[in-house]
Amino acid sequence: MTPAHRQTVERLVDFVRTHGGGVVATNAPGACPESAWVNLVADDDGRLVFGTNTASRKFANLGADPRVSLVVVSGTGQEYQLEGEAVVLAGEPARAAAGLLESRHPGSGGHDPVATRLVEVTVGWVRFVDVAVDPPVREETVLRALSSEL
Numbered sequence: 001m002t003p004a005h006r007q008t009v010e011r012l013v014d015f016v017r018t019h020g021g022g023v024v025a026t027n028a029p030g031a032c033p034e035s036a037w038v039n040l041v042a043d044d045d046g047r048l049v050f051g052t053n054t055a056s057r058k059f060a061n062l063g064a065d066p067r068v069s070l071v072v073v074s075g076t077g078q079e080y081q082l083e084g085e086a087v088v089l090a091g092e093p094a095r096a097a098a099g100l101l102e103s104r105h106p107g108s109g110g111h112d113p114v115a116t117r118l119v120e121v122t123v124g125w126v127r128f129v130d131v132a133v134d135p136p137v138r139e140e141t142v143l144r145a146l147s148s149e150l
Contacts, residue, residue: 001143012128024121039051049118050121055115068121069081082127
């Protein structure tokens with residue numbers, strides 16, 4: 001990872017940790033995209049984690065197409081627009097992700113532990129926008145090619 005990419009990831013991680021949530025959009029086979037607000041956490045490497053339920057449209061969509069987009073906003077003019085690839089975690093990675101999510105969002109583990117799943121997003125593309133400054137800032141970074149793009 002280049003120093004510029006590392007700086008982008010560090011800024012993204014700080015932003016997600018500060019604001020704690022965003023909208024994730026998944027791709028519904030043969031239908032409209034589905035979007036939902038989710039509680040988010042970021043690990044030090046810039047991977048994002050959120051929880052979902054096996055009965056949700058989001059979970060079904062992720063099973064058909066792992067590509068997602070997310071928007072995380074500050075409410076004061078700054079936002080991150082992201083594209084990435086999601087994977088449903090299992091075993092020890094899921095337990096570690098659940099601990100990370102629970103530490104930031106107590107009670108976010110879901111009311112049904114049997115149906116709750118943890119999803120990790122590897123971010124491939126980032127756009128930061130700040131319209132609270134003049135001139136507005138718009139920065140785009142491609143962090144990595146995703147397997148769905150190869």
